[in-house]
Amino acid sequence: MPSASKKSQPKKKAKIPSKNLSPVVGLVIDSVAGKEKTHQADKIKDAKDARIAQLEKDLLSAREDMRNITENQEAANEELRGANEVLVTVNQELLDRNELYNQARLYAEAIVATIHEPLLVLDKDFRIKSANPAFYKTFRITEEETLGKVLFELQNNQWGIPGLRSHLLKIQMQKKRSWDWELSHYFPVVGIRIICFDARPFQIENGEDRILLAMEDITERKLLENRNLLSNIVDNSDDAIISKKLDGTIMSWNKSAEKIFGYTKDEIVGKNILLIIPPELHHEEVMIISKIKKGEDVPHFNTVRLAKSGKRINVSVTISPIKDEEGNVIGASKISRDITDEINARKKIEESELRLFTLIHSSPFAIGLLQGKDLIISAANEAIINILGKGPDIIGKPYFELMPELADQGYREVFTEVYNTGKPFNAVETAVNILRNGKMDTQYYNFLLFTQRNVNNEINGVGIIASEVTETAVYHQKLKESEEQFRQTADLLPDKVFKADAKGNFFYLNKAWGKTTGLTQDKLRNVGWLKTVHSDDLEKVKKHLNQTLETGNDFELQFRIKDKTGNYRWHLCRAMALKDDNGKIKMWIGAITDIQEQKRKEEEKSEFISIASHELKTPLTASKLYINLLEEGLSREEDSSFLLFAQKAGNSIERLELLIKELLDVQKIQHGKLDLNITTFDFNEMLDGAIEEAHLSAPNFSILKTGHISLPFKGDRDRLQQVVSNLLTNAVKYSPGSDKVFVTATDEQGMIKVTVEDHGIGIRKDNLNKIFDLYYREEERSNPFQGFGIGLSISSEIVKRHNGEIWVESERGKGSTFYFTIPI
């Protein structure tokens, strides 16, 4: 074609088709291929996509035809150039063909004109090249106002639809079709319209770009959809939605209304609304209707309605007037919500509040609630009122105005910190000064400050829970002081003090340990201290330790400990178990005393006694023997008075011998050195020996023995004879008006029992349990020859050393009976 246009001759003829094609060239071409498809045009509005596709197809085939035609034209031109003579013929042919085109164009125009959807063809500047009657009709615009105008400026810029230009530009650039682009726009002439656009770009034969813009007005369809949506909302609402006429006739009734009131839609539509209003509340309806008639809303209020079952339902109701197109009130819509659950929930909240109130006011803890940043007292129980000491009327007062003394102690800052940060504040055994009756009073409290929050979780107050713990705090303080004092005291002591757990592990040692052993606390802890014990004593210590830990008895033992110079020194260890109420060992407290010096002195003393006894006994022995010799010699003399003197000297020597023996025994008892010489012997024989001996020294007394011990006995024969002799000597000595002493001996249930009974002066009752004490002597018995009164004390010790018991029964003036028992 461009080559053809350069030729001069066929210019005129070549112009024909291009002139005819404008301005609805697409549509005309469309019609060429659309000849056979006229019957489809009627159905286009129902099948828009198919139609547009068809149009596109038609366009393409029209273009194809166009090319073919052009080729034919070129061929014709060649012929013209080649053979001038056939020009007329060909020209005629072309005219015929042009006629054909015109017919096709008119046909296509007719089709476009009959299409119901508005169609526009735009050029590259979006000027309207053509429009169909549906466009004019839909948008109430004339052809003159439309053709050649820019789309967006139509009808005083009514088409300046936001986004439309950019949408079309995009289509132009991308050369792609855009489907179903929906938008809603207000056209002053036709009102709000919802339009579905379909735009496709194409080129006409001279290469110019065009856009075919098809529009479908879907406003009605959308409104219908919305109506359906609204009715869905009403149907699916949880609230009962009812409409009624002004006379109360029910017009509509949704599903929730059926559910809440129990009436179906069919049952109730057409009935009066009073059906669901309890009789005593019918006046409510009168007021509602009068308000509705004035066109006013009735804001929501809570009331009671009747269900079909007769059940009364708590409801929240909102009523609005319904108006007709002219604005006249013709009825009312009513939304009811079943608030039975809400009311129940509120009741529960009220109950819970009551419980909280009771809890606060019956609590032994002091509880107070402070409201707002100003910490105004909003609740306070009796306990906190008592603590604060400002009388009962404290509600509503700002806390720190009421309690300036607390502000002075810095508590305002503490409360503010809690309020601002939300972090609770916990105080334990804290001293707080409170002014009571004009006097500053210091007491100790455990207290907790915590934030209170509203439903939005915002802090709106501070709560106090407090309990007075002065007694405990003072106790703890004293305990702490006492513990400190204990440590200080313990550190001052020269003794090694320790505390150990129930298993005997040392957990506390005083400073003396380090001073003695030179070892660190760590080395001594637990059982480390055992390493300082002399190897000869270690077994003994361990054995005693295990026994004590098991039984919980007091620990007392002497052993040697190595000091820091490497020398062993004797120590006495004493420990005592602290037990709980069930007798379970909690811990041990003990002390280890250096007794090296004491031990040395004891040894010296013991040596001294030994020497003294030797030194005393030696002259005694000589005296005794000389007196024996004197007695022998004098017994042969005629004058017997000298023999009597010699005998008296002999008796005195005997008594002196006994006294020395007793003194030494006492020394031994005091030093724990009264050693028993255990043998198996005939107890009866021993008893008889003692009786015979006593009888010899007191021949005027008859000592009558009854009973017999048949079993062989294990014990210290000499010492037990000493006991019996002592009892017999006493019996004789304290029976001045009598001449009889009774002895019984029995063995029963693994126990021997010996009694010595006299009919002498007896012992005063209050002295009965003192007579076995060392150095005790009954006053009335005192006379220069009655010894130190230590005989019974020695006897008691001897019996005890045999695991036996000794006691006395006596009556003043009637005599005494001494008993002792010893297990066999």
Added chain:
Amino acid sequence: MEKCILIYDDDVEILTVTKIILEKHHYHVETRTRCDDIIKEVGEIKADLVFMDLWIPRMGGESALQLMKQNEVTWHIPVILFSANDLIEEVCKRSNADGYLRKPFSINNLVQLVEDIILKKK
């Protein structure tokens, strides 16, 4: 022939009175206040019985007794320990003495013990 008894004690009064008593009972009695030459003395005197005090200078009765008992010439001669010491019975047992006499004692105690030992020896 009179039996010869040798008595060791550091106390002269004990020696004197014991000698009187035993001579009255027809024994020949020699006394010493020290026991250092015990083996020699026992041999020279040909003692039939020895009384030995435990606390006697310088070596002490127990050591002297041991010397005697270890000597092949003197080991058979009976020895009686006598002392005021409470442990005398124990010492007697451990040193193989033939008897003991606890001070103070009576004439009867002394004479009876000597007779027992001499008779046993026979």
